[in-house]
Amino acid sequence: MTSPRRILTPLALSLLLVPAAAAAQQKAPAAAQQKAAPAPKAPTLAAIRAATDKYRDVKVALKEGYMRDPMNMCVTAATEGQPRQLGAMGVHYVRPDLLGLNPPGGRVSGKGTHTDFLTPGVLVYEPEADGSMQLVAVENLVWEKAWKDAGHTAPPEFMGNQYYHMVDNPLTPVDEAHGFEPHYELHLWSYRPNPAGDFAPFNARATCANHKAGK
Numbered sequence: 001m002t003s004p005r006r007i008l009t010p011l012a013l014s015l016l017l018v019p020a021a022a023a024a025q026q027k028a029p030a031a032a033q034q035k036a037a038p039a040p041k042a043p044t045l046a047a048i049r050a051a052t053d054k055y056r057d058v059k060v061a062l063k064e065g066y067m068r069d070p071m072n073m074c075v076t077a078a079t080e081g082q083p084r085q086l087g088a089m090g091v092h093y094v095r096p097d098l099l100g101l102n103p104p105g106g107r108v109s110g111k112g113t114h115t116d117f118l119t120p121g122v123l124v125y126e127p128e129a130d131g132s133m134q135l136v137a138v139e140n141l142v143w144e145k146a147w148k149d150a151g152h153t154a155p156p157e158f159m160g161n162q163y164y165h166m167v168d169n170p171l172t173p174v175d176e177a178h179g180f181e182p183h184y185e186l187h188l189w190s191y192r193p194n195p196a197g198d199f200a201p202f203n204a205r206a207t208c209a210n211h212k213a214g215k
Contacts, residue, residue, distance in 0.1 A: 042159055043118050045198070048138065049190045051118040056191070058093070058133045061123055066093040073178065074127060074208035081174035086196070087204035089187065090124040090136055091211065099141055107168075109181040111146045115156050117188060124187065127211040136192035136206050144182040155184050161199040162186075 043051075055061045062068075069092045073079070077086035094101075098121035100112030114121050122139035142156050142163065156163045163184035168177040177183065187201055194203040 043116075045188075045190065048117045048188065052120065052123075052135075052138050052190065055123050055138075056135045058125060058135075061093055065095050065097065066123055067096060068093050071179065072213060074211035075178060076208050077202045079174065080176050080178065081172055082202065085204065086202040088126075088206040088208045089202060090126045090206055090208065091133065092139070093123040093125065094141075095119075095121050100143070100146070107177075107181050108179055110143050113142050113146050113150055113156075115140050115142060115158065117158065120188075122185075126192070126206050127208065129210045134191075136203070137187045137189045139185060139187045141180075142184045144184060147184065156186070158186055158188075158199075164201055 055064075055066075072091070074091050075089040076084065077088065078084040098112055098114040098119065100110040100114075102109045102111070112121065117138060117140060120138035121141055123135060124137040124139055125133035126136045128134055140156075140158075140163075144165070144167075147156065154162075155165060163186040165182070165184055166177040166180065167182045168175050168180075185201075186199060189198050189200070189203055192203055192206055194200055194205065196202065196204065
């Protein structure tokens with residue numbers, strides 16, 4: 001994801017390299033004048049919706065490797081110590097390969113740094129009264145340690161939206177990181193209008209009212 005650009009060489013060094021660059025340009029003008037390839041553009045919201053629309057059918061998601069949260073949690077703002085009027089997230093279906101999940105043991109952890117919303121690492125569904133699951137959002141989750149080990153000094157971003165940093169506070173009765181090791185996450189509410197914004201973590205128009213434990 002995007003992060004502040006750094007000057008890779010001091011100005012003095014760049015000045016020392018000017019004569020050599022000029023000489024190289026005279027010997028091979030075509031190669032010297034080539035422009036660096038532009039950085040890939042972030043996919044549009046329309047492109048993300050087109051790529052993920054098939055997951056409206058939860059059976060397709062399961063067939064393609066997404067797994068329902070084994071703890072069967074339907075996450076709400078209240079369960080994470082936030083005001084209940086913020087609403088809910090929903091039930092999460094994850095791709096273990098994209099999250100780079102570690103073997104079970106203790107808090108959920110991994111090595112994944114996947115940030116491509118065209119193939120999201122997480123799908124979020126709302127349980128419906130008839131027992132079906134309605135896709136409401138897509139999400140990417142990046143493990144803090146893996147992200148920093150890759151050399152990043154700032155959280156990942158998408159379309160100018162910084163990922164939320166999720167860390168459990170052991171002094172509170174709730175688990176702010178829902179059982180996970182420290183990580184960054186960003187939701188995109190592609191399938192449910194969100195009055196708080198497309199990238200807010202919770203949605204007041206999403207509900208866990210129809211969620212049944214053990215289902």
